[in-house]
Amino acid sequence: MMVTFVSQCEKNALKKTRRVLDAFADRIGDNTWQTLITQEGLLAVKKLLRKTASKSTAVSCYGLWGKGISLMKWVGCR
Template sequence: MMVTFISQCEKKALKKTRRVLDAFANRIGDNTWQTLITEDGLNTARKMLSKTASRSTAVSCHWIRSRTHSQLVWIVGNRRKFNLEGNVPVNRTELDLSHKEWEQAGSSMR
């Protein structure tokens, strides 16, 4: 299976996580790895990450199902660094933004 690992680690956890993931996958960005891996290999990677995990560790694993669809497999460490789908949220709001408000804003811009 093709998987992508996303790391949101901080401090010393970043070095430990990079060491583990570099052994299993190809780094395709500063904090992203991708590889073809068996289920046994994926379980081993998760166990190794869990052993070295600290409060600053946050790694998500996504199974690439097709070109346009991926599925969250697991998260090791701090789950708050990711949203429900395992993606890295870049912005959030406490406001309740309903669909009608967006339609009104869009029509006034025309």
């Protein structure tokens, strides 16, 4: 499945989030990543983001379906 991650993190949370997402996806903007990933891989990303999350962490995940249709899969923040 094709997913897009969007980050609105600040301060140190931005560094931690970038480190996790860069390991799994290609950066397509300053705070945006996109990749093909399995459901298990998506759960691994979510688990790692929760492990490194702080008060300034905010990441959303969108699944892309068909012609320009995207559905929000989850939002991770603390």
